[in-house]
Amino acid sequence: MIIDATQLSQFESRYRATLINSLAGIKQAFLIGTKSTAGHSNLAIFNSLIHIGANPPLWGFLCRPDTVQRDTLRNILETGQYTFNFIHQEDTEKAHQTSAKFSSEISEFDACGLTEEYLNEFPVPFVSESPIKIGMKFEEKMDISINGTILIIGSIQFIELDEQFLSLDGFVDLAKAQTLTCAGLDAYFENTLMQRLSYAKPEKWPSKL
Amino acid sequence: MIIDATQLSQFESRYRATLINSLAGIKQAFLIGTKSTAGHSNLAIFNSLIHIGANPPLWGFLCRPDTVQRDTLRNILETGQYTFNFIHQEDTEKAHQTSAKFSSEISEFDACGLTEEYLNEFPVPFVSESPIKIGMKFEEKMDISINGTILIIGSIQFIELDEQFLSLDGFVDLAKAQTLTCAGLDAYFENTLMQRLSYAKPEKWPSKL
Numbered sequence: 001m002i003i004d005a006t007q008l009s010q011f012e013s014r015y016r017a018t019l020i021n022s023l024a025g026i027k028q029a030f031l032i033g034t035k036s037t038a039g040h041s042n043l044a045i046f047n048s049l050i051h052i053g054a055n056p057p058l059w060g061f062l063c064r065p066d067t068v069q070r071d072t073l074r075n076i077l078e079t080g081q082y083t084f085n086f087i088h089q090e091d092t093e094k095a096h097q098t099s100a101k102f103s104s105e106i107s108e109f110d111a112c113g114l115t116e117e118y119l120n121e122f123p124v125p126f127v128s129e130s131p132i133k134i135g136m137k138f139e140e141k142m143d144i145s146i147n148g149t150i151l152i153i154g155s156i157q158f159i160e161l162d163e164q165f166l167s168l169d170g171f172v173d174l175a176k177a178q179t180l181t182c183a184g185l186d187a188y189f190e191n192t193l194m195q196r197l198s199y200a201k202p203e204k205w206p207s208k209l
Numbered sequence: 210m211i212i213d214a215t216q217l218s219q220f221e222s223r224y225r226a227t228l229i230n231s232l233a234g235i236k237q238a239f240l241i242g243t244k245s246t247a248g249h250s251n252l253a254i255f256n257s258l259i260h261i262g263a264n265p266p267l268w269g270f271l272c273r274p275d276t277v278q279r280d281t282l283r284n285i286l287e288t289g290q291y292t293f294n295f296i297h298q299e300d301t302e303k304a305h306q307t308s309a310k311f312s313s314e315i316s317e318f319d320a321c322g323l324t325e326e327y328l329n330e331f332p333v334p335f336v337s338e339s340p341i342k343i344g345m346k347f348e349e350k351m352d353i354s355i356n357g358t359i360l361i362i363g364s365i366q367f368i369e370l371d372e373q374f375l376s377l378d379g380f381v382d383l384a385k386a387q388t389l390t391c392a393g394l395d396a397y398f399e400n401t402l403m404q405r406l407s408y409a410k411p412e413k414w415p416s417k418l
Binding site for chain 1: 384
């Protein structure tokens with residue numbers, strides 16, 4: 001079937017949001033940890049991790065300022081530091097629950113049953129249950145004027161992970177770490193590594209690594 | 210183990226790129242089809258699909274102008290139209306092979322064994338083997354000055370998919386469509402839907418939909 005732009009514009013708004021959001025791909029789910037200047041811990045689930053570059057190591061994520069993501073955004077802009085925490089499949093419901101609209105004074109760590117952890121003298125909390133944790137420093141905010149979303153770019157300060165997930169060539173197996181992926185606002189997936197393929201060259205068909 | 214920013218900066222560049230790239234998450238893989246003003250078809254694999262908004266339906270992707278993605282970028286900026294084609298797991302090697310540096314005159318459709326298809330009077334080729342196809346119109350180019358990457362934002366013109374993948378509430382099951390996800394430049398995954406969860410509210414634990 002074909003769904004065209006006119007039909008899209010006429011759909012009921014929640015149907016359209018579910019369609020366009022879920023269609024936009026299966027993505028890594030992760031929790032962003034922050035701390036407000038008043039000392040309140042905050043945790044929120046995101047799925048818009050964007051690899052910007054490896055040298056310097058820069059990652060971005062997209063933020064909608066009119067949602068529960070507002071606390072995360074404000075804390076990052078005020079303190080300049082935040083944490084990325086990949087989610088173990090066992091913690092799917094706890095991670096999903098962080099998307100509820102808790103008041104700013106309530107810590108989603110407490111409300112959702114996840115544990116604050118402080119690492120490497122970083123002042124912002126990590127999720128202890130997370131198999132892979134990354135300390136981030138804010139670098140740049142880009143406004144996407146076309147619809148008011150915001151791209152937050154930060155640099156990786158340090159990575160905490162179990163050595164068993166790291167291959168000799170630097171590859172990190174997020175499926176082996178049983179991390180969660182998601183699509184749209186409510187669908188959660190598990191992943192299986194099928195294969196790694198050799199660097200593609202015009203005269204040679206790719207082979208398994 | 211902890212890997213800090215100093216260690217990251219001292220790693221051999223290919224090791225660092227593999228580490229930061231693979232760590233940036235499992236993502237939807239997709240092929241972007243374009244046509245040059247001279248009429249040459251082009252196809253290239255990407256994994257940086259970014260959901261910008263649902264109304265209007267806007268998606269972005271990130272582009273590195275110094276790679277094989279250059280043809281894709283030039284064609285989009287010159288013609289204003291392009292196609293997104295999700296990849297069936299069976300076509301992993303063909304899709305990966307589009308990342309080889311073919312000359313601009315060679316069609317990756319031919320070189321990689323994928324079939325051009327024209328739909329809905331759209332002038333740019335789709336991948337016939339793709340279970341989900343989306344016609345895109347260029348809207349905006351944003352330069353990410355921090356490292357020279359480019360965010361291309363476009364609007365969805367139409368979607369072609371099999372009705373069996375579309376739920377009553379608008380959810381599209383990309384795992385059921387056996388579409389491919391990837392991490393870094395060479396690792397490919399299959400996905401299984403674990404669950405969909407109810408809209409999160411502070412006073413209520415999420416339940417399965």
